Amino acid sequence: MGSFKKESNRRARKVEAAGGSDGMQNVKVKGENFYRDAKKLKRLSMYKEGKAQRDSQGNITRAASYQSREVPSARIEPNRKWFGNTRTISQEALSAFQAAMKEQAKDPRSVLLRRNKLPMSLIQDPDAKASNKEANKIKVETEPFAQTFGPKAQRKRPKLAVESMSALMEETEKNRTQHEDKIQEAIENGTAEDGWLQEAREAVFSKGQSKRIWNELYKVIDSSDVILHVLDARNPLGTRCRSVEQYMSKECPHKHLVFVLNKCDLVPTGVAAAWVRTLSKEYPTLAFHASINNSFGKGSLIAILQQFQSLHSDRKQISVGLIGYPNSGKSSIINTLRKKKVCTVAPIPGETKVWQYVTLTKKIFLIDCPGIVPPSNNDTATDILLRGVVRSEKVENPAQYISALLKKCKQHHVERTYEIKGWKDTNQFLEMLARKGGRLLKGGEPDYDGVAIMIINDFLRGKLPWFTPCEVADGETGVAGREGKLGEKGNKKRKADEIEGEEAGGEEGESSKSDDDDEEEWGGFSGSDEEEDEEEDEEDEEEDEEDEES
Numbered sequence: 001m002g003s004f005k006k007e008s009n010r011r012a013r014k015v016e017a018a019g020g021s022d023g024m025q026n027v028k029v030k031g032e033n034f035y036r037d038a039k040k041l042k043r044l045s046m047y048k049e050g051k052a053q054r055d056s057q058g059n060i061t062r063a064a065s066y067q068s069r070e071v072p073s074a075r076i077e078p079n080r081k082w083f084g085n086t087r088t089i090s091q092e093a094l095s096a097f098q099a100a101m102k103e104q105a106k107d108p109r110s111v112l113l114r115r116n117k118l119p120m121s122l123i124q125d126p127d128a129k130a131s132n133k134e135a136n137k138i139k140v141e142t143e144p145f146a147q148t149f150g151p152k153a154q155r156k157r158p159k160l161a162v163e164s165m166s167a168l169m170e171e172t173e174k175n176r177t178q179h180e181d182k183i184q185e186a187i188e189n190g191t192a193e194d195g196w197l198q199e200a201r202e203a204v205f206s207k208g209q210s211k212r213i214w215n216e217l218y219k220v221i222d223s224s225d226v227i228l229h230v231l232d233a234r235n236p237l238g239t240r241c242r243s244v245e246q247y248m249s250k251e252c253p254h255k256h257l258v259f260v261l262n263k264c265d266l267v268p269t270g271v272a273a274a275w276v277r278t279l280s281k282e283y284p285t286l287a288f289h290a291s292i293n294n295s296f297g298k299g300s301l302i303a304i305l306q307q308f309q310s311l312h313s314d315r316k317q318i319s320v321g322l323i324g325y326p327n328s329g330k331s332s333i334i335n336t337l338r339k340k341k342v343c344t345v346a347p348i349p350g351e352t353k354v355w356q357y358v359t360l361t362k363k364i365f366l367i368d369c370p371g372i373v374p375p376s377n378n379d380t381a382t383d384i385l386l387r388g389v390v391r392s393e394k395v396e397n398p399a400q401y402i403s404a405l406l407k408k409c410k411q412h413h414v415e416r417t418y419e420i421k422g423w424k425d426t427n428q429f430l431e432m433l434a435r436k437g438g439r440l441l442k443g444g445e446p447d448y449d450g451v452a453i454m455i456i457n458d459f460l461r462g463k464l465p466w467f468t469p470c471e472v473a474d475g476e477t478g479v480a481g482r483e484g485k486l487g488e489k490g491n492k493k494r495k496a497d498e499i500e501g502e503e504a505g506g507e508e509g510e511s512s513k514s515d516d517d518d519e520e521e522w523g524g525f526s527g528s529d530e531e532e533d534e535e536e537d538e539e540d541e542e543e544d545e546e547d548e549e550s
Contacts, residue, residue: 231259239328290332337360
C-alpha cells in the first residue's frame, strides 16, 4: 500500500514538473459546492431578460431589459475624469487669442492651422455667427429646402457666376464678341473656310498634350544641362516647339539648346544644308541620320557633347535631354549613339511613355523624353496628322486628308512610287490604287479608308519623297530660289534655256522642261543633279573671275 502511494505521488510530481495535467482538475471533491455562484447566475439571468413577459391576451406585463419606457429615477454621478483631456483659459486670454486670429486671417502671407484642428465655436465672434446664420437663412428662403436638398428634390441649384440678369446678359454679349473676333482673325489668317471656323475636332488630335506628358517634359528639362531639340528635316518649322524654347529662355537661360535635324537622308543634301544654315542663326544646328549601322552626323554630335562636358568640368557628369515632336526620332538617336538598341523604337508616335536615363559615357548621360505637341490655334487637323503626331489608324475618315497630302508631293514622285498614272481627283486616285493592290470590300467596292491609311504611313515613313523648301535671304544658296550665288547670270541662263525649249517645241520639249523645273525647284533626289549643280557653280565662278580680270 505504501509503495502504491509513493508511485502515485511520484507520477504527480513528474506531471507537475512537465507543466501538464493529469485531467483531474474539473473533478469535484466530496463536500464542495456543486451549485452556481451569484456572478454566474447574474450573467445567465441577463440572457433570459431579452424577452418581455406577456399575459394570456398578449399584453406586456413586464418589459424586457433596456426596453422599458419608464424614466428611471436616477442621476449620473459626476467624475473628475470627464475633464481629464480639456484645458480652461480665462476670458481675457480668449479675447486676446481672438484678436490675434483676426489679424492673422487678414494677413495673406500668414499660414493658419486647419479649421478642424481649432475650436472655431470659441474663436468666432457671436456677431459673425449671426451674420452667417442670416446668410444661410437667405439662401434657404431663395428656394425651399425640400425642393433643393430634400428627398423630393427635382434638381440641383445651378452655380452661376453672375448675380443678376443684367450681369448675365453682359457676360453673354462679351462671349459673343470674343467669338466673332476669333472668326475674323481666322479669316484674315486664312484658316477659316467660307466664314466658318472649325471649333470641334477629334479627341485623337489632342495626343501629346496631356498633363502627364508635360510633367515628363519638365522633369527632363530640369534634370538636363544640355537640351537636344530633335527636328524632322522634311518639316523643321512644323516640328519646332517654340513655346518650349520661350520657356527655356525665360526660366532656365543657363541651359544649352541644340537643334538636331534628324532624317536628313529623306531630303536632298542642298535642302538639309540650307536648313542648317538658317537654323544656326538662332541655335547650334547639325544634320543627323539615325541608324545603328549606317549613321550620319554621329561624330559631330558626340564632339559637341564632349565640348559641353569640358565646359562643365567642375561637375562629375552632365545630362543631355532629347525633346521634340512624336515620331521625330529621339529614341533612334540614343540607339545610334550607343550602337545598340537601348530604347524601344517604332515607326508610330507615342512609343516612349516615360522618361528614361541612358549612359553614353562615364560623364555623359542621355535622357529620353516622350513626344510633346505644343497646343496651337493655327494648326489644323491635317497639319497635325501629316506631322506624324497621331496614328492614322485611329483617325475617322482618313481619306479626307489625302488631297492635302498629294499637294505636298510631286505627281511624278507619286506615280513612280505606286506605278499608276492618269488620275483626275483624289477619289479616282484612291480607287485606282485600291484595285491595283486588291484592297476591295464586299461587292467589289474599293477600301478608301484602308488605302488612305497606307498612303499616310508611306508619307510619314519616307516612302513618298517630300520636304519643305527653305526660304533663304539674298546672297545665300538654297533650294527655294538660287538667285543668291548665281545672281543675274543664273536668271539669264534660265531664261535662255526656256527660250531654247520653246523654239524646240513639241510635247517632248515641254515635258523635259517641266521635269527640269520640278527637279530644280525641289532640289532633286539623285546624285547626278547635285554634280550638275556643282559644275554649273564652277562655270559661274570662272566667268566671274574672267569678268573681274577684264
